[in-house]
Amino acid sequence: MNFSVLPEPMRSLAEQRWRSLAFDGVLPETVRESLPRVFAWSGFIVDVLRRQPGLLEGDWLRGLHEYRSPPALTTQIDDAVAAVGNETELMRVLREERCALAARIAWRDIAGWADGAETLAMLSAVADACINAALVRLHAWHREAHGEARDGDGRAQQLVVLGMGKLGGRELNFSSDVDLIFAFPELGGESDGARPLSNEEYFSRFGRKLIRVLDEATADGFVYRVDMRLRPFGDSGPLAMTLNGTESYYEQHGREWERYAFVKARPVAGDLDTGEALLRRLQPFVYRRYLDFGVFESLRDMKTSINREVRRRELRDDVKLGPGGIREAEFVVQLFQLIRGGREPLLRQRNFSAALAAAIKLDCLDEEDGKSLESAYQFLRRLENRLQQAADRQVHAVPGAGSERDRLAFSLGFESDAAFTQVWEHHRQAVRRLFDKAFLGPEPRPAADPLAAAWNDPEDAIALLAAAGFREPENVAALLQDLKQRVERQPPGAQGLRRLDRLMPRVLAAASAETGPDIALERMLKLIEAVLGRTTYLALLMENPRALKQLARICAASHWIAQLVARHPVLLDELIDPRLFEDVPSRATLVEDLDEQLQRASSNDLEALMDALREFQQVSVMRIAAADISGRLPLMKVSDRLTDVAELVIQAVLRSAKAHLVQRHGEPRFSVNGELREARFLVVAYGKLGGLELGYGSDLDLVFLHDSEGEQQQTTGERVIDNSVFFLRLTQRLIHLLSTPTTAGVLYDVDTRLRPSGKAGLLVSSMEAFGKYQREEAWTWEHQALLRARAVGGDEELGRVFDALRREVLSQPRDADRLRTEVREMRERMRGEHREREGLFDLKAGHGGIADIEFLAQFWVLREAHEAPELLEFTDTIRFIEGLESCARVPVDHLDGLANAYRELRHAAHLRALQGQDAWVPDDAHRVARNRVIEIWSAVLGGEF
Numbered sequence: 001m002n003f004s005v006l007p008e009p010m011r012s013l014a015e016q017r018w019r020s021l022a023f024d025g026v027l028p029e030t031v032r033e034s035l036p037r038v039f040a041w042s043g044f045i046v047d048v049l050r051r052q053p054g055l056l057e058g059d060w061l062r063g064l065h066e067y068r069s070p071p072a073l074t075t076q077i078d079d080a081v082a083a084v085g086n087e088t089e090l091m092r093v094l095r096e097e098r099c100a101l102a103a104r105i106a107w108r109d110i111a112g113w114a115d116g117a118e119t120l121a122m123l124s125a126v127a128d129a130c131i132n133a134a135l136v137r138l139h140a141w142h143r144e145a146h147g148e149a150r151d152g153d154g155r156a157q158q159l160v161v162l163g164m165g166k167l168g169g170r171e172l173n174f175s176s177d178v179d180l181i182f183a184f185p186e187l188g189g190e191s192d193g194a195r196p197l198s199n200e201e202y203f204s205r206f207g208r209k210l211i212r213v214l215d216e217a218t219a220d221g222f223v224y225r226v227d228m229r230l231r232p233f234g235d236s237g238p239l240a241m242t243l244n245g246t247e248s249y250y251e252q253h254g255r256e257w258e259r260y261a262f263v264k265a266r267p268v269a270g271d272l273d274t275g276e277a278l279l280r281r282l283q284p285f286v287y288r289r290y291l292d293f294g295v296f297e298s299l300r301d302m303k304t305s306i307n308r309e310v311r312r313r314e315l316r317d318d319v320k321l322g323p324g325g326i327r328e329a330e331f332v333v334q335l336f337q338l339i340r341g342g343r344e345p346l347l348r349q350r351n352f353s354a355a356l357a358a359a360i361k362l363d364c365l366d367e368e369d370g371k372s373l374e375s376a377y378q379f380l381r382r383l384e385n386r387l388q389q390a391a392d393r394q395v396h397a398v399p400g401a402g403s404e405r406d407r408l409a410f411s412l413g414f415e416s417d418a419a420f421t422q423v424w425e426h427h428r429q430a431v432r433r434l435f436d437k438a439f440l441g442p443e444p445r446p447a448a449d450p451l452a453a454a455w456n457d458p459e460d461a462i463a464l465l466a467a468a469g470f471r472e473p474e475n476v477a478a479l480l481q482d483l484k485q486r487v488e489r490q491p492p493g494a495q496g497l498r499r500l501d502r503l504m505p506r507v508l509a510a511a512s513a514e515t516g517p518d519i520a521l522e523r524m525l526k527l528i529e530a531v532l533g534r535t536t537y538l539a540l541l542m543e544n545p546r547a548l549k550q551l552a553r554i555c556a557a558s559h560w561i562a563q564l565v566a567r568h569p570v571l572l573d574e575l576i577d578p579r580l581f582e583d584v585p586s587r588a589t590l591v592e593d594l595d596e597q598l599q600r601a602s603s604n605d606l607e608a609l610m611d612a613l614r615e616f617q618q619v620s621v622m623r624i625a626a627a628d629i630s631g632r633l634p635l636m637k638v639s640d641r642l643t644d645v646a647e648l649v650i651q652a653v654l655r656s657a658k659a660h661l662v663q664r665h666g667e668p669r670f671s672v673n674g675e676l677r678e679a680r681f682l683v684v685a686y687g688k689l690g691g692l693e694l695g696y697g698s699d700l701d702l703v704f705l706h707d708s709e710g711e712q713q714q715t716t717g718e719r720v721i722d723n724s725v726f727f728l729r730l731t732q733r734l735i736h737l738l739s740t741p742t743t744a745g746v747l748y749d750v751d752t753r754l755r756p757s758g759k760a761g762l763l764v765s766s767m768e769a770f771g772k773y774q775r776e777e778a779w780t781w782e783h784q785a786l787l788r789a790r791a792v793g794g795d796e797e798l799g800r801v802f803d804a805l806r807r808e809v810l811s812q813p814r815d816a817d818r819l820r821t822e823v824r825e826m827r828e829r830m831r832g833e834h835r836e837r838e839g840l841f842d843l844k845a846g847h848g849g850i851a852d853i854e855f856l857a858q859f860w861v862l863r864e865a866h867e868a869p870e871l872l873e874f875t876d877t878i879r880f881i882e883g884l885e886s887c888a889r890v891p892v893d894h895l896d897g898l899a900n901a902y903r904e905l906r907h908a909a910h911l912r913a914l915q916g917q918d919a920w921v922p923d924d925a926h927r928v929a930r931n932r933v934i935e936i937w938s939a940v941l942g943g944e945f
Contacts, residue, residue, distance in 0.1 A: 003036045010407055014039040017046045023056050030065040034111035041110055041411035044392040048103040051220075055100055064107055067118070070125030073101060077129040081137055090137055091213050094130055095220035099392075101126045106174065106389040109382075110411055116378045117353070119385060120171040127172055130223050131161060131180075132269035134213045142206050147193020149184070149202045157185045159203055159240065160275040161210075163268035164230050164261050169350045173381065174388035175395075177225040178214070181232075181265075182207045182240035183278060203240040225394075230261050243278050250285040256298030262286045263337055264350045287341035287348060288536070302331075319384050320396040324428025326384060328435040329377045335438055336364040343573075345600055352377060365434075373434055376427035383424065386411055398424070451512075452505040455480060468512040476518055480504075483525055487532065496535035500528075503542045510552035520556035527551070527566040537569050540576075547575035550626075557629040559916035560696050561622060568618050568745055581630040585623050587644045593620065594648050609656055610737060613649055614744035620645045621696065625914070635907050636878065642694040649747055650683055650700075650738070650793040657733040661726060666717025668726045672710040679708035679723050681730060682767075682802055683793035686754045691788035692876040693906075696913050699749045700738070703789070704731045704764040707798055724764075731764045754785055767801060774809045780822040784858045786810060788875045807872050811865040823859045824941045827852070841930070843909040843919040848930030850909065852937055853877065853902045859941065860884050878902060894936045901929035 001018060003011045017039045027035070038045060049055055080097050084090045105122045108114040114122070139159070149157045164179035166172045184203045190196045197205065215226040231237055232249035241249070250258065262282060267275025306321050320326045333352060336359045341347040344362055349355035353374060360370035386408065387395050399405045401417065409420035454464040458481055465473035491497060507528065511521035531537035541548045551572070555562045565571045574580060583589075594616050601612035624641045627633035633641065658681070668679035687701035688694045708723040715721050721729075738747045755761050756773040765773075774786065786806055791799030834845045844850045857880040861871045864887045871883045881899045884890045905926060909919050 001032065001035065006036050006040050007406075007410070009403060010040040010410060011036075013407075017043065020046065021049055021053075021056065023053075025056065028062055028065070030111075030113075031061060034107070034113075037411065038107050038110045041386070041407055042106055042389050044389060045103045045106055048099045052096060052100060055103075060100060060104065064104060064111075065113060067114075068122075070121065070128075073122065073125050074129040074132075076101075077126070077133050078136075081133045084137060087138070087141070087209070087213060090134065091216070091218055091223075092220050094134060094213065094223045095218065098126060098130055098223050099221070102174065102392065106385075109385060110389065112413070116382045116385075120166075120173070120381065123174060123176075123385075124167060124170040124172040127167055127178055127224060128163070128268045131163075131178070131210075131214065134223075135159065135161065135210055135269045138206065138209050138213065142202075142209065143193070145193060146195050146197050146202060146205075147191040149188075149191045149197075149199045151186050151188035151199075153188075157188070157199065158271035158274070159184055159206055159210075159269075160243075160267060160271050160278060161269035162265050162275055162279070164265050166264070167268060168264035168266035169352060170266070171352060171381070174385045175392050177227045177394070179227045179230050179261075180268075181228070181230055181246075183243055183246050183275075184240055185271075185274060186242050186244065200238065200240070200242075204238060207239045230258070243274070243281070246278065247281050250282055254285050257302060259286050259338060260298075260302070260334060263334055263341075263355075266350050283348075284342075287338070315397065317398045317400075318396045319380055319387065319398060322428075324376075324430070324432035324435075326377070326380045329373060329380065329431045332365075332373060332431075332434050332438045333359060336362075340364065343570075343600070369434055369437075372430045376430045379423070379427045380431075383412065451508040454508060455501070455504040458484075465508075468508065469517055470512060470521070471518050476521060479522060479525055483529060486529060490532075492532045492535050496532060496538065499535050499538040499542055500532070503528075503538050506542070506545070506548055507552075510548045511555075513549070514552050514556040516556045520552050523555035523559060523562040524552060527555070527562065527569070530566040531569045534569065537572055540572050544576050547572065550575040550580055553581070554626065554629065558625060558914040560914055561625045561629075563916060564618065564622065570615065570744075571618055571622050574619055574622055580623065580626045582632070583623070584627045584632050585620065585641050587641070590620055590641070590644050590648060594652065598652065606656070606660075607742070610742055610747075611744040613652055614742065614747055617645055617649055617747055618745065625696070628914070635903070635910055638910070639688075639693050639695065642696070642698070643689060643692050646689055646694055646700060646748060647685075647792045650685075650702075650734075653734055653737045653747070654681075654683060654730075654793045657730055657737060660733065661730055662717070664717065665715040665719050665721050665726060668706075668708060668715050668723040669712070670708045670710050670714075670723060671712040676712070679706055679713070679727075680795035680798040681706050681727055682791055682795060682798045683734070684789050684802060685792040686785055686789045687751075689792065690790050690875050695910065699751050701751045701754050702735075703752070703755045703770075704734075705767050705770055705798070705802065706764060707767045707801070709766060709768055727764045754782075767798070767805070771805050771809075774805070778809075780819065780862075781826045783810060783862060784823070784826075784855070787858055787861060787872075787880070790875050807869060810862065810872050811869045813866045814862055816863050819859065819863055820941055823855055823862075827855050827941075837920060839923050840920040841923045841925060843905050843912075843921060843926070845919075846930075848901075848933040848937075850902065850905050852933050853898050853905070856898060856933075856937060856940060857881050857884070860887070860890050864889065894940065897932045897936055901933050904929045 001015075003015050003018075006014055014036050018035070055061060077094075077097050080093050081090060084093055102123070105114070105119060105126070109119045151157055160183040162168070162181040162183070164181060166176055167178050172178075182203065184199060187199050190198050191202050211226045211228070214223045216222060228239065229235055231239070232241055232246055232253070250262075262279075263286060265279055265282075267279070306327060309315070309321065316322050318325060330352060333355045337347045337349070337355055340362070344358075346358040346362060347355060347364075349358055356365075356370055356374055356377075359365050360367055365373070383398070384396060387398070399408065405417050405420075409415075409417045412420060414420040414423070450464045451468060454461045454468070454477075458477065461477040461480060462473045465476050470476045487497070487500065492500070507524055508521065511517045511524055514520040528538070541551065551565070554565070554575075597612040597616040598609070601608040621642065624633065624638060624645070627641075628638045669676055670679050671677070682705045684690070684703040684705060685701065686703060688698050689700050689702075704727070706723070706727045708727070713723040715723065715726055735750045735752070739750050740746070752763060753759060755763065756765055756770060756778070762769075774782070778786075787810060789806060791802050830845070830851070831847075834842070836842075836846075842849060854877050857877050861880050861884065864884065865871050868883075868887055871880065871887075874880065874883065878899065881895050881902070884895055885892060908921065908926060912919060912921070
């Protein structure tokens with residue numbers, strides 16, 4: 001054996017340990033080469049070989065260099081315990097097997113044959129196998145004594161064993177405790193043996209036996225120290241609880257640190273399927289549906305407690321709890337898991353590295369920081385295992401300078417303690433930097449801050465608010481007092497009050513920085529009042545100065561968006577993104593966003609799907625509004641993007657609605673001349689959606705068509721229905737999904753009155769009947785509406801059929817005088833139904849307003865389309881006007897006047913919509929543009945205004 005590769009005094013120690021084994025056999029070459037390094041560090045491996053000398057003679061030694069999978073380790077342990085006859089023998093065998101496998105894992109790790117991921121996975125697999133093997137044998141003996149535990153219906157029940165912490169994450173360290181929680185399905189009756197027990201007593205006794213077999217120290221040591229303190233009610237709670245009882249505990253009594261513990265929870269033994277079902281039931285407790293920035297406080301409190309313990313016990317060089325240690329690295333990743341895991345299933349990972357990869361993918365951490373954290377974590381976990389591999393003791397303190405530290409550095413592959421210390425310190429600094437970056441948050445505003453006093457001291461509030469720049473400080477002070485009184489009447493709890501008191505000075509500061517501070521604050525206060533019952537949103541704003549600043553900007557700019565956020569506080573998440581006012585949404589990015597949202601929702605869970613669509617719609621509208629407010633998205637592009645959102649939602653809802661009906665009834669088919677064809681469906685948009693002029697909060701004017709005709713118009717499934725019934729149900733379901741309110745809000749209100757024959761007509765028509773109606777029965781105003789119609793969902797080929805039909809109908813020759821009369825009379829009828837307001841002008845329906853411009857453009861297009869069919873290529877008013885420039889009979893100066901007026905009036909209406917205001921403005925507003933429209937109207941269509 002060549003121990004000369006070791007420096008003194010490591011050489012002497014390794015030689016002494018080798019001689020103590022008195023082994024005179026032949027070692028495999030790989031083992032011979034690695035043995036000096038292994039023996040220089042691990043006395044535990046030597047002790048195991050001394051207690052189990054047969055390991056040196058058998059497959060254990062020969063197979064050291066070979067990787068063995070977790071299933072192979074499990075099989076080895078199962079085979080070893082299969083023939084044991086009693087608990088004493090079971091305890092001995094388990095201890096021997098665990099030590100032999102732990103020694104094997106340690107050897108491979110120290111020799112450099114296994115990376116950190118393999119070592120952690122193997123340690124976890126051995127623990128799983130030992131726990132489950134013990135459970136299986138004990139259950140058999142327990143069943144012999146007491147029978148099978150059964151539920152009220154007589155079904156046999158098994159114990160559920162949840163592994164928590166690093167065991168749950170499959171990243172157990174070398175000498176770790178195992179944190180377990182026991183559960184069982186239900187109380188039911190009692191076991192069916194000669195000595196029956198109630199189910200609670202049955203599983204409590206069983207659990208105590210399992211703990212004793214694993215935990216009790218014997219001459220052979222122990223298998224694992226078992227910690228049950230994470231169970232409901234801790235040490236004072238029952239050893240095993242029912243699934244319902246466990247769920248009820250966490251719903252009613254669960255604390256923040258328990259959520260943290262359950263991030264890694266995993267069924268490790270017993271009834272694994274029931275264990276997974278229990279964890280699914282507990283997901284709403286662990287992963288909140290909304291963004292949970294209250295996690296900052298709870299994890300900070302945990303870390304503060306750890307820091308106090310570190311200082312008290314002088315644990316600065318503790319690889320787990322010390323600064324820049326394993327716990328801080330875990331906190332960084334688990335922070336993102338707990339904050340966002342409710343909305344990002346990808347983050348619900350039990351394993352640190354998998355969760356970190358998800359956090360990087362979701363931009364919680366940038367890639368460089370993520371790689372730095374992963375590298376540090378792997379180094380620290382390797383260091384932790386190496387410390388414990390020395391003597392199989394649960395130690396985390398790196399030894400001080402001296403021979404032991406030199407041996408540690410050498411075992412890790414470093415040439416000197418200095419080289420090891422430099423790398424260790426580098427990783428610690430990286431972890432500490434990322435921990436501080438994630439957790440420090442904003443510094444509390446000093447108690448002497450005038451704005452804190454403005455919130456806390458009503459007597460001085462007016463003067464302080466005036467000094468801060470508020471225009472009407474008396475009104476602002478009254479708003480603050482009103483909020484205080486509401487809080488006093490319905491307090492949000494001690495934590496909520498504390499968060500509100502810390503947040504309000506920041507709210508006042510953020511509002512005061514806006515051009516319109518008073519209106520910004522008034523809208524912010526309404527939002528804060530709306531979320532008082534869910535104080536995690538207060539924490540979000542408290543922990544994110546950028547989010548608060550962007551909220552103030554939005555509130556100052558748009559009453560409509562402020563109301564949207566107040567109704568759906570989940571949108572506050574978007575305020576965290578620094579790119580909110582910089583990025584310009586495109587249809588491509590909207591498609592990507594929708595795909596991501598839909599991937600989060602189960603296709604089998606209709607409620608989750610609808611909530612995902614509502615969230616997509618709300619978030620998208622907010623991002624579009626931010627680009628609008630910042631001036632990065634001009635008015636027409638705002639309408640384009642809002643139109644894109646509506647189209648994408650319609651298409652997604654249609655896919656869901658059709659899939660539901662096809663599953664129940666099969667595909668709709670019809671036969672023409674003996675040929676069986678697919679019956680297709682189409683959603684046609686009219687009005688603002690059809691005309692690419694959608695605004696904030698616009699309704700959707702929709703018409704529904706299909707092409708079923710001929711014979712055998714039925715579905716193909718077992719529950720056959722006529723195609724007409726299929727498409728009626730499809731339309732009804734689509735409208736229902738779009739317009740039914742849920743906890744996440746409403747997608748869109750749907751108006752179907754523009755279908756053939758209006759309310760008296762069929763909700764869904766065949767393409768043939770629609771064409772016949774348009775050719776033979778439709779009024780001129782219906783052709784005006786058809787100008788702004790286009791397919792927005794359904795079969796693309798059928799969409800082209802509709803477009804051809806639309807062009808055919810709209811390009812037919814028309815008598816100009818008759819057309820003029822009908823257009824004018826329809827507009828006059830609308831004016832007669834419009835109520836004027838004294839001193840005010842309606843931008844949309846008033847004389848010289850947007851509607852008049854639209855009617856003029858529609859008149860010209862209907863008159864000219866027979867000779868200029870290219871006019872029908874588009875469906876929006878501004879491009880109708882632009883296209884008409886090539887028509888000789890339409891004066892260019894008329895078109896220029898209408899285009900300018902249209903842009904001016906639409907812009908004004910749009911700005912008012914952003915502020916949540918109606919379209920009425922002072923009567924003297926936009927007078928030049930309106931007069932020009934009236935002048936053109938009189939010249940073209942005549943009649944009296």
